[in-house]
Structure formats: structure tokens, C-alpha cells
Amino acid sequence: RQVAYTPSPTVRQFILSQAFINVIYSARGEGKTTSALMKTVYHAQQSPKALWPLRWALVRDTRRNIGITTARTILEWFPRPYSRFRGKEDEPESITLFLGQYPALIFDCFGVNSADDMSRFLSYAASVGIWIEEPAPAATDKEFLSSGISESALAVSITSCRGAPHPHILISMNPPAASHWTAQLFHLQGYEELGDLEAEMPREQREAREDLRHQSATFAIPPGENRA
Numbered sequence: 001r002q003v004a005y006t007p008s009p010t011v012r013q014f015i016l017s018q019a020f021i022n023v024i025y026s027a028r029g030e031g032k033t034t035s036a037l038m039k040t041v042y043h044a045q046q047s048p049k050a051l052w053p054l055r056w057a058l059v060r061d062t063r064r065n066i067g068i069t070t071a072r073t074i075l076e077w078f079p080r081p082y083s084r085f086r087g088k089e090d091e092p093e094s095i096t097l098f099l100g101q102y103p104a105l106i107f108d109c110f111g112v113n114s115a116d117d118m119s120r121f122l123s124y125a126a127s128v129g130i131w132i133e134e135p136a137p138a139a140t141d142k143e144f145l146s147s148g149i150s151e152s153a154l155a156v157s158i159t160s161c162r163g164a165p166h167p168h169i170l171i172s173m174n175p176p177a178a179s180h181w182t183a184q185l186f187h188l189q190g191y192e193e194l195g196d197l198e199a200e201m202p203r204e205q206r207e208a209r210e211d212l213r214h215q216s217a218t219f220a221i222p223p224g225e226n227r228a
Contacts, residue, residue: 003077008225011035015042019217023171023186026221031228033073035221036131036172041097043128043168044104053096053103055127057160060134061147062111067091070133074107107131112153121156129168130157136176136183151181175220185209186218 007015014024014035022039026032044054060066067090074083078097087093087109097105108124111117137148154169161167176183178193198206 001082005034005038005077007035007038008221008227010219010221010225011038014217014219015039017217017219019215020167021169021171021212021216023173023182023188023216023218024221025171025173025175025188025219026226027174027223029226030221030223031226032172032221033070033133034077036133036170037074037077039170040105040107040128040131041099044099049102051127053106055106055108057110057121057124057126057130057157058095058107059110059112059121059130059132059149059153059157061113061137061149062117063091063093063109064111066109066111066133071095112149112156113147118153118156121153121160124160125163126160126167128164128166129161129170131170131172132157134173135171136173136180148180151185154185186213186216188218189220 008031011024011031014022015038024032024035040054040056044052047054058066058070060070067088071085071089071092074095074097082098084096084098085092085094086096092109094109095107096103097107110121110124112121132149132153135149135153157169161169171182173182176188178190182188183191184194184197198209201209
């Protein structure tokens with residue numbers, strides 16, 4: 001089975017970016033989840049097969065929301081037998097993707113809206129990186145309400161990548177409110193509405209956030225760019 005995927009101009013830049021943290025955001029229907037998925041696939045294709053399967057953490061507020069959203073996108077591109085789910089399909093523990101007959105990617109699924117879930121994530125070590133989906137809370141459809149993800153999950157993600165030779169953190173989401181930590185941390189469009197919230201932070205914290213921004217790249221998909 002061959003799959004043809006042609007990224008839009010913004011998504012192409014996102015997929016090829018070598019930044020440590022890559023943030024992609026857009027309104028619904030612009031393909032941001034597919035974009036993040038294809039970035040992980042492209043990374044696997046560029047990696048020696050001796051390193052397969054590459055292990056990523058897939059993080060959302062709950063594993064239930066992974067099952068009814070992100071996992072469905074994965075199944076669209078990797079239907080069985082090209083994907084294998086461990087655990088319940090609507091609440092997966094992990095998802096393995098096959099390129100050809102070889103397992104190339106493993107997504108270990110984490111919900112982080114409870115102390116127990118966060119504890120499990122704290123002990124995790126990724127071989128490549130972390131994919132955070134929808135950290136900003138939003139009612140995305142009638143089926144569920146996303147509670148969002150706290151900034152501490154990003155801190156855990158960074159430490160979870162410490163053993164990876166070339167770590168990556170992906171964040172895919174709807175446009176956040178100006179007050180949300182993603183807008184403030186990455187200086188996303190509109191964050192200025194609240195003024196400079198960092199002015200009240202200790203100097204060390206301001207410097208750490210600025211250093212993180214220098215290691216990050218953000219991509220806003222313009223409305224209508226996804227012609228699919």
C-alpha cells in the first residue's frame with residue numbers, strides 16, 4: 001500500500017524544521033494533527049532502520065480523547081494491518097505503525113489530567129520525542145470537551161527526552177487564548193493583549209523562557225491553505 005501525502009507550504013516548513021520544539025496551530029480542518037503525524041513518519045523515514053521502532057510519547061489531556069480524536073486520524077492514514085493498537089481502541093495504551101512490513105513508530109499514549117497519569121508520564125523515557133496534542137482547552141466538537149494540558153507537562157516532556165540523541169517536541173493545537181501558557185511562552189499571535197506577563201517573573205525564569213523560545217519554531221496554518 002502506497003500513500004501520497006502532499007503538505008501545504010506551511011506544513012512543509014513544519015515537517016522539515018530541525019528546531020527542538022515545533023508548534024503548529026490552526027483552526028479545525030487545516031490538517032494540524034495529520035501534519036504532526038507526518039512529521040513523525042518523515043523522521044522515521046530519514047532514520048536508519050536499525051533504530052526502528054522509534055518511540056514517541058503521545059500526550060493529551062486523557063487517553064480517551066486520544067482514542068476518539070488523534071487515533072482516528074492515525075487510522076485514516078495507517079489502517080490495519082499497518083497499525084496495531086495495544087489496549088482499547090478508544091483508549092489506547094500504545095499504537096505501533098508499520099512502514100512496509102517493519103514496525104517503524106510506537107506512540108505510547110498518556111493522559112495527564114490526573115496525578116496518577118502524570119506520575120506514569122514522569123517515569124517515561126522517549127527514544128525520539130514527545131507529541132503534545134491540544135494543550136489549550138477547547139470544545140472541539142459535540143463528542144467531547146478537552147480540558148487542556150498544564151505547562152508542567154511540557155517540563156516533563158523536556159526531561160523525558162533527555163536520553164534521545166536528537167530530541168523533538170511537537171505541539172499541535174487550535175489557536176489558544178491570549179492568557180494560555182502556550183500563547184505566552186511561545187509569543188503566539190495575540191499574546192500581547194495581556195501585556196508582558198513575564199515582567200513579574202524572577203530573572204532566572206524569564207531567561208529560561210527566552211532560551212526555550214530560541215529553541216522553538218512556530219507555524220500558523222492560514223485558513224484555507226489545506227485544500228484537501
